[in-house]
Amino acid sequence: MNERPTAACLIIGDEILTGKIHDVNSHVLAQVLFDRGVRLMRIETIPDDVEGIAEAVARLAKQFTWVFTSGGIGPTHDDKTYEGVARAFGRELVVHRELLARMEGRFRSRFGAEAEFGSARTRMATLPEGAQLWVDWDRDWIPLVVVANVHVLPGVPELFAKMVRDAAHRFAGPKIHRRRIYTHRSEGDIADLLSEAQTQNPAVAIGSYPRFDTEAYQVMVTLEGEDPDAVEALKNALLGGLGGFERPEQG
Amino acid sequence: MNERPTAACLIIGDEILTGKIHDVNSHVLAQVLFDRGVRLMRIETIPDDVEGIAEAVARLAKQFTWVFTSGGIGPTHDDKTYEGVARAFGRELVVHRELLARMEGRFRSRFGAEAEFGSARTRMATLPEGAQLWVDWDRDWIPLVVVANVHVLPGVPELFAKMVRDAAHRFAGPKIHRRRIYTHRSEGDIADLLSEAQTQNPAVAIGSYPRFDTEAYQVMVTLEGEDPDAVEALKNALLGGLGGFERPEQG
Numbered sequence: 001m002n003e004r005p006t007a008a009c010l011i012i013g014d015e016i017l018t019g020k021i022h023d024v025n026s027h028v029l030a031q032v033l034f035d036r037g038v039r040l041m042r043i044e045t046i047p048d049d050v051e052g053i054a055e056a057v058a059r060l061a062k063q064f065t066w067v068f069t070s071g072g073i074g075p076t077h078d079d080k081t082y083e084g085v086a087r088a089f090g091r092e093l094v095v096h097r098e099l100l101a102r103m104e105g106r107f108r109s110r111f112g113a114e115a116e117f118g119s120a121r122t123r124m125a126t127l128p129e130g131a132q133l134w135v136d137w138d139r140d141w142i143p144l145v146v147v148a149n150v151h152v153l154p155g156v157p158e159l160f161a162k163m164v165r166d167a168a169h170r171f172a173g174p175k176i177h178r179r180r181i182y183t184h185r186s187e188g189d190i191a192d193l194l195s196e197a198q199t200q201n202p203a204v205a206i207g208s209y210p211r212f213d214t215e216a217y218q219v220m221v222t223l224e225g226e227d228p229d230a231v232e233a234l235k236n237a238l239l240g241g242l243g244g245f246e247r248p249e250q251g
Numbered sequence: 252m253n254e255r256p257t258a259a260c261l262i263i264g265d266e267i268l269t270g271k272i273h274d275v276n277s278h279v280l281a282q283v284l285f286d287r288g289v290r291l292m293r294i295e296t297i298p299d300d301v302e303g304i305a306e307a308v309a310r311l312a313k314q315f316t317w318v319f320t321s322g323g324i325g326p327t328h329d330d331k332t333y334e335g336v337a338r339a340f341g342r343e344l345v346v347h348r349e350l351l352a353r354m355e356g357r358f359r360s361r362f363g364a365e366a367e368f369g370s371a372r373t374r375m376a377t378l379p380e381g382a383q384l385w386v387d388w389d390r391d392w393i394p395l396v397v398v399a400n401v402h403v404l405p406g407v408p409e410l411f412a413k414m415v416r417d418a419a420h421r422f423a424g425p426k427i428h429r430r431r432i433y434t435h436r437s438e439g440d441i442a443d444l445l446s447e448a449q450t451q452n453p454a455v456a457i458g459s460y461p462r463f464d465t466e467a468y469q470v471m472v473t474l475e476g477e478d479p480d481a482v483e484a485l486k487n488a489l490l491g492g493l494g495g496f497e498r499p500e501q502g
Contacts, residue, residue, distance in 0.1 A: 188369060191371030192369065222266075
């Protein structure tokens with residue numbers, strides 16, 4: 001197997017931990033990274049706490065090729081991600097002059113020359129020293145802030161998804177091929193067959209996912225690997241034994 | 252503030268990390284724990300790997316009052332949670348005789364005396380030594396398996412949700428009261444007011460959540476604390492300054 005880049009996702013948000021908001025950003029990131037051949041190794045959701053953010057960022061940045069954070073970069077008191085990232089790398093927080101000028105320019109064009117920009121908004125341009133901006137100012141109004149291998153993204157889902165997709169081309173590993181088999185048989189009945197197949201085919205990851213809320217199938221089996229021929233051959237070899245089909249009739 | 256119990260959620264599943272399935276279980280758990288006054292401190296999603304599960308379970312069990320795991324307890328080769336939990340506590344895996352008898356009994360009543368139960372299903376009754384079962388056999392067909400302070404739950408969402416809700420009464424801390432204020436003003440315009448209010452009212456947690464996909468409001472502000480009068484008073488004090496309202500007109 002080739003060297004595959006790895007990633008971690010750090011969701012920063014009391015609103016997720018207190019059940020106010022259901023995180024969708026990690027799911028979008030997982031789908032994009034899978035498509036790009038990057039192995040997402042963990043997702044962590046932690047509170048809005050500078051020390052906790054710094055600890056998690058420092059640890060994950062050492063352990064994985066890339067880290068993606070979500071949330072905590074707005075103008076309010078509960079936005080602590082830049083401070084946490086700065087502390088993780090032992091850097092100072094400094095006002096990014098170009099970003100501040102862009103933000104002020106946008107603000108003035110919307111609300112007029114007399115409107116008060118305010119110190120709170122300046123917080124959004126106060127970044128860890130040496131941060132890079134990935135941005136096309138003709139298209140974007142928020143930059144993707146990059147500190148070492150850490151990519152700092154907003155928690156607002158539509159912004160997160162857009163920015164991850166825009167940046168996706170920068171992240172790539174060997175493509176992973178996936179096939180799915182569905183069956184009406186139960187996991188208990190197919191477990192031995194799958195276990196044997198996994199032992200015989202270590203280069204294809206076999207997953208088994210039961211459902212009880214549909215008549216369309218009882219188990220979805222997934223096959224994932226770098227060699228498309230190996231994945232396809234294993235799919236064909238398993239279809240009969242699983243009593244399987246490649247598309248569920250419904251649901 | 253009273254002593255508040257804490258919790259961690261450990262989602263075990265390659266299917267989440269590869270973007271095949273969007274986890275909903277952590278969100279259900281977050282809502283239930285919030286309602287019960289338990290502080291969910293972190294959610295971690297990790298691969299189907301025994302070593303990784305053991306490391307996470309051991310670490311989280313030490314750090315928090317309760318741990319809840321999701322996934323990896325089926326009969327197939329990719330189900331490794333019981334093995335990981337056993338290793339986390341240095342315990343052996345042993346067949347739980349009563350659980351096995353219950354499972355076999357249910358299987359025979361559905362598929363007949365001649366059907367082959369099979370060794371794969373026995374894996375589902377092979378638990379860390381000393382595990383407790385929380386179950387009402389008149390109602391449930393899967394027990395909630397408890398090892399020390401770790402609660403092992405299935406990944407299938409409808410089972411996870413049902414079992415968490417059935418067990419919710421066992422987990423309780425001081426009730427947390429929550430109020431929400433919505434406003435059409437932007438985060439940048441209300442940030443100073445919120446920051447000042449947070450400093451003045453350390454016992455009420457103030458959260459600020461912008462949205463850009465609705466006309467109903469621009470920011471949701473949440474107030475959470477143990478003293479209902481303090482939360483209510485702060486809500487009333489902030490409503491005017493925020494140009495706020497308590498229910499959005501739509502969306």
